[in-house]
Amino acid sequence: MSLASTSLSSVPRTMPRDASFRAARRLGAIGISEILKIGATAARLKREGRPVIVLGAGEPDFDTPDHIKAAAEQAIRAGQTKYTVLDGTAELKAAIAGKFSRENGLDYAMDEITAGAGAKQVIHNAFMATLDAGDEVILAAPYWTSYADMVLIADGRPVNVVCREDNGFRLDAADLEAAITPRTRWLLLNSPSNPTGAAYSEAQLRPILQVLKRYPHVWLMTDDIYEHLTYDGLPFVTAVQLEPGLKHRTLTVNGVSKAYAMTGWRLGYGGGPKALIAAMAIVQSQSTTNPASVSQAAAVAALTGPQNFLLARRMAFQRRRDLVVDGLNAIDGISCRRPEGAFYVFANCAGLIGKRTADGTLIDSDSAFCRYLLEQHHVAVVPGSCFGLAPFFRVSYAASEINLITAIERIAAASRMLS
Structure with missing residues (x-):
């Protein structure tokens, strides 16, 4: 039978006939x-x-510092406008490694560092690379709105643990332990926090890390994007800095958006175990590929230039x-x-x-x-x-x-x- 002679009656009844748009169920x-x-x-x-x-x-109302803009302009004039290495140039990864070492006392090799189009993409890549249907991610509520949706879009299940106002909107270690199940894959911790501004001192963070030490199947993701915005002399601390024994199951996320007023440049980064970083690179290879080349050059200037x-x-x-x-x-x-x-x-x-x-x-x-x-x-x-x-x-x-x-x-x- 020719295609021209095929009638509608011969089309299998299971074939959809409605041409209207149908969104994926995961967006429901x-x-x-x-x-x-x-x-x-x-x-x-x-x-x-x-x-x-x-x-x-x-979004900070300050402008991106002039020396960072100048580095971007120089990169454009030098022709640095092509594809780069998938998850960050060698120069950028060296700058990120230097920042982690200088400011946080953390040692990451090149294959333990990733860079993406904002810290948001880094978090998204991690969830897409690690979550199977029904895997749980503990979120300290209140939390940045995108966290839960990124878990859901990766087929995971967000588990909200309320952080009480009378506890400074900080996660209580006992509440964390009560929320952990065999399906728990991650705890995501943001300090200082969006939306509350709550930050953890060393003494407040240690009990949480002690809980995680008792549950080796639970990984930790720390969103440190507001690292440089702590007040009243409070020192910033990040988890692996306090508990190096968790490094093999922690992703430390950061970026240049907030401290350097570079929200529109879209450049975030993370440090973590080699196997996780490699899996995240697979995800990124099928979405954006590399972060923008000019933004990478600007981020190098941000991380290695004047900080005063x-x-x-x-x-x-x-x-x-x-x-x-x-x-x-x-x-x-x-x-x-x-x-x-x-x-x-x-x-x-x-x-x-x-x-x-x-x-x-x-x-x-x-x-x-x-x-x-x-x-x-x-x-x-x-x-x-x-x-x-x-x-x-x-x-x-x-x-x-x-x-x-x-x-x-x-x-x-x-x-x-x-x-």
């Missing part, structure tokens, strides 16, 4: 980040002429933190702990839940309160429920002091108008 529990949605709404209101202050993005500007920026963020915390704590119905790091505060708005706006709308959740702030008072913040813990809201103070002062005034006025 995953949506666009709420932070991005809030940003889109804020952008729309701005286009309409509304004076919106956006305190939702995790970091102190001034850290002190600026600390002043902003205090401004925001003091301002929020002066508002009836809101309380806010003073975080140890990053550039976020995680404010408790439980005292406002159950109240109504002037038009009678019930504030029945932190999400409703954040919508009210954005739509009626033009301040964009992120509800705590997005991060796995309510009723809170996250404020990013990576913004100018004048914008922060104005935003706090608007939040105070919005809260007073509730009844």
